[in-house]
Amino acid sequence: MKRTIFNGQLLPWLLLAPQLAVTLVFFIWPAFQAIRQSFLREDAFGINSQFVGMANFRALLDSAQYLNSLKVTAVFAVSVTVLSMGVALILAVAVDRMLKSQRPYTTLLVWPYAVAPAVAGILWYFIFNPTVGILPFMLDIIGYDWNHNTDKGDAMILVVIASAWKQISYNFLFFVAGLQAIPASLREAAAIDGAGPVRRFFDITFPLLSPTTFFLLVVNIVYAMFETFAVIDSTTEGGPAQATNIMVYKVYFDGFIGQNMGSSAAQSVVLMLIVISLTVIQFRYVEKRVEY
Amino acid sequence: MTRLLTASAATLIASLTAANAQTEIQWWHAMGGELGTKLEEIVKGFNDSQDEYKVVPSYKGTYPETMTAAIAAFRAKEQPAIVQVFEVGTGTMMAAQGAIVPVYQLMEEQGVEFDPAAFLPAVVGYYTDTDGNMLSMPFNSSTPILYYNKDVFEKAGLDPETPPKTWGEVEEFSNKIMESGAAECGFTTGWVSWIQTENLSAFHNQPIGTEQNGFGGTAARLTLNGDVQVKHWANLKKWADEGLFKYGGPVGGDDAPPMFYSQECAMIMNSSASLAGVVANAKDFELGFGMLPYYDDVEGAPQNSIIGGATLWVLTGRPDEEYAGTAKFFEYLASPEVQADWHQFSGYLPITQAAYDLGKEQGYYEENPGSEVGLQQITLNEPTENSKGLRFGNYVQIRGIIDEEFEQMLSGSKDAQGALDSVVERGNALLEEFEKQNQ
Numbered sequence: 001m002k003r004t005i006f007n008g009q010l011l012p013w014l015l016l017a018p019q020l021a022v023t024l025v026f027f028i029w030p031a032f033q034a035i036r037q038s039f040l041r042e043d044a045f046g047i048n049s050q051f052v053g054m055a056n057f058r059a060l061l062d063s064a065q066y067l068n069s070l071k072v073t074a075v076f077a078v079s080v081t082v083l084s085m086g087v088a089l090i091l092a093v094a095v096d097r098m099l100k101s102q103r104p105y106t107t108l109l110v111w112p113y114a115v116a117p118a119v120a121g122i123l124w125y126f127i128f129n130p131t132v133g134i135l136p137f138m139l140d141i142i143g144y145d146w147n148h149n150t151d152k153g154d155a156m157i158l159v160v161i162a163s164a165w166k167q168i169s170y171n172f173l174f175f176v177a178g179l180q181a182i183p184a185s186l187r188e189a190a191a192i193d194g195a196g197p198v199r200r201f202f203d204i205t206f207p208l209l210s211p212t213t214f215f216l217l218v219v220n221i222v223y224a225m226f227e228t229f230a231v232i233d234s235t236t237e238g239g240p241a242q243a244t245n246i247m248v249y250k251v252y253f254d255g256f257i258g259q260n261m262g263s264s265a266a267q268s269v270v271l272m273l274i275v276i277s278l279t280v281i282q283f284r285y286v287e288k289r290v291e292y
Numbered sequence: 293m294t295r296l297l298t299a300s301a302a303t304l305i306a307s308l309t310a311a312n313a314q315t316e317i318q319w320w321h322a323m324g325g326e327l328g329t330k331l332e333e334i335v336k337g338f339n340d341s342q343d344e345y346k347v348v349p350s351y352k353g354t355y356p357e358t359m360t361a362a363i364a365a366f367r368a369k370e371q372p373a374i375v376q377v378f379e380v381g382t383g384t385m386m387a388a389q390g391a392i393v394p395v396y397q398l399m400e401e402q403g404v405e406f407d408p409a410a411f412l413p414a415v416v417g418y419y420t421d422t423d424g425n426m427l428s429m430p431f432n433s434s435t436p437i438l439y440y441n442k443d444v445f446e447k448a449g450l451d452p453e454t455p456p457k458t459w460g461e462v463e464e465f466s467n468k469i470m471e472s473g474a475a476e477c478g479f480t481t482g483w484v485s486w487i488q489t490e491n492l493s494a495f496h497n498q499p500i501g502t503e504q505n506g507f508g509g510t511a512a513r514l515t516l517n518g519d520v521q522v523k524h525w526a527n528l529k530k531w532a533d534e535g536l537f538k539y540g541g542p543v544g545g546d547d548a549p550p551m552f553y554s555q556e557c558a559m560i561m562n563s564s565a566s567l568a569g570v571v572a573n574a575k576d577f578e579l580g581f582g583m584l585p586y587y588d589d590v591e592g593a594p595q596n597s598i599i600g601g602a603t604l605w606v607l608t609g610r611p612d613e614e615y616a617g618t619a620k621f622f623e624y625l626a627s628p629e630v631q632a633d634w635h636q637f638s639g640y641l642p643i644t645q646a647a648y649d650l651g652k653e654q655g656y657y658e659e660n661p662g663s664e665v666g667l668q669q670i671t672l673n674e675p676t677e678n679s680k681g682l683r684f685g686n687y688v689q690i691r692g693i694i695d696e697e698f699e700q701m702l703s704g705s706k707d708a709q710g711a712l713d714s715v716v717e718r719g720n721a722l723l724e725e726f727e728k729q730n731q
Contacts, residue, residue, distance in 0.1 A: 043387065150702050260689070
């Protein structure tokens with residue numbers, strides 16, 4: 001292959017400049033602002049400002065609400081990931097076995113991905129609404145009193161379903177592609193050797209899917225932790241009694257509604273650290289162990 | 293020819309300076325939908341009445357969004373002259389002494405005639421300092437009242453013309469309604485924080501916090517775990533367990549109005565400003581109105597209810613001529629005609645006695661039953677330190693805490709005393725933080 005050689009150092013930098021500028025202005029600079037703010041105590045208007053060292057972080061660790069938020073985030077992220085990936089895998093395997101109707105099913109299953117998170121939230125909010133929703137009405141018939149306004153468990157189930165629902169489409173697409181990349185000859189050979197469908201799935205299909213599964217695992221955790229803001233905001237707003245107050249929502253609520261900038265900034269710094277460690281884990285450890 | 297040219301040049305210059313001389317005044321507000329349209333109509337009235345100033349209203353979203361936008365703009369030195377802030381933001385605005393121009397000072401400096409005594413004490417009291425100076429301009433204020441379903445009352449064998457006066461009667465009526473099968477539940481409520489906690493305290497002349505409910509300064513702390521509040525919350529829990537009361541969700545209680553409209557619950561306590569909405573939705577039954585219930589064994593009850601809604605704050609750092617225009621605009625806003633029009637259209641309370649009197653003269657209250665209940669309730673007695681209103685920092689979050697602890701109590705993980713103790717403890721931590729931020 002012929003390598004293109006650029007003369008001088010200027011051109012590559014010029015070509016990189018727009019991307020670098022965007023990264024600096026929209027990512028690096030706000031990140032530094034957040035770090036600076038996390039060491040300050042300031043009133044809403046920024047008239048009084050004083051350096052307080054680690055006080056904002058210490059206050060977080062002492063706050064039962066913040067520790068609760070950590071726990072809620074973990075439960076939420078794991079549930080969303082397991083549910084959306086599990087359902088997507090089942091659907092993908094089912095579709096993969098179809099011969100003629102594969103395409104229409106794929107198209108139909110991808111549709112929810114086009115729905116914006118806020119809209120998805122509203123949709124599920126209405127379906128689950130204790131007063132006018134269809135699901136509480138049906139649950140009432142079997143004797144279950146659904147109310148996500150007062151019941152913490154119900155609220156968590158609601159936001160998990162609403163968040164996982166649209167992510168299923170995304171995962172489904174990747175699983176279908178992954179399944180199609182597995183040579184049919186392997187499964188056929190196993191079938192000839194007498195392995196049943198379940199055995200074939202766990203011994204051949206699932207291990208060969210592992211690169212896709214791993215990729216989706218990271219994407220889904222990141223999605224559940226950072227991109228579900230709109231779902232929470234349009235359904236439970238973190239309630240009842242903080243039962244669905246995930247970390248991203250708490251940053252928003254404390255900072256923008258509560259005008260407590262220092263604490264909000266400290267929380268974003270913690271989130272930043274979590275993202276950094278997730279990325280390190282992805283590239284350093286797990287990715288190397290996955291069989292490609 | 294030369295003369296003609298000079299003359300036309302002179303006219304041109306004159307017209308240009310005239311156009312330039314019109315000062316634009318930015319007003320950021322949170323009134324969407326029909327209220328927003330009405331607001332623009334009011335502004336147009338002012339802009340057409342003179343040609344020196346032009347008020348430009350911009351809709352900035354919900355109350356918290358509008359306030360956040362104005363604060364962010366202030367930090368970036370791009371703030372509007374006028375911003376509409378909801379009542380729970382009052383503590384934050386008042387503490388920001390370098391950021392706001394108090395309204396009494398604005399009127400004084402601009403030499404616009406301004407008589408604080410013309411305003412309804414229960415309305416402006418919420419927004420004055422301890423010396424009685426008005427800090428912001430009340431714009432849309434409301435107070436909670438009781439709405440009830442006359443048809444259900446009749447079916448239950450109650451007098452449809454008599455709403456319950458005391459909480460004892462609320463319980464008694466609710467029991468009758470449920471036993472007779474007239475409705476599934478007795479009552480529901482919007483705003484557990486505003487109605488069942490803050491207004492309950494004011495109506496029974498009980499303090500919500502120290503330092504005259506926070507009016508005295510940022511050293512104020514919450515004290516709303518008193519006997520009356522604890523008794524009421526415990527009752528709400530008991531009634532919720534018995535099915536008499538149904539909870540409509542946190543903050544404004546979005547699920548409460550549908551329960552009332554669908555005739556599931558016979559009564560609802562909600563803002564007087566939702567009157568138009570209630571009338572529009574209560575199509576299948578006859579609507580009745582009443583004041584908030586009280587406990588008749590508490591001395592001094594009923595006192596007067598407190599308001600909610602929003603006021604207009606003037607921000608510092610704008611050119612002088614904008615302040616002159618703002619003062620004129622406020623004078624226009626407070627005029628009885630504008631006030632009566634806005635009040636009758638929106639269901640918000642009028643802010644001056646003159647506007648109230650004008651409505652009476654027009655016979656508005658006889659034609660529109662229910663529209664006067666809120667007014668009668670806030671003017672029931674001269675407001676005391678406990679019923680003037682409240683002013684605490686970080687109060688949006690504290691309201692969130694009230695909702696959370698109420699939910700904890702409903703779910704049975706805490707009793708009323710425990711829940712209100714936690715409200716005080718968690719709220720005071722935020723108030724301490726606020727005090728430090730504003731030192």
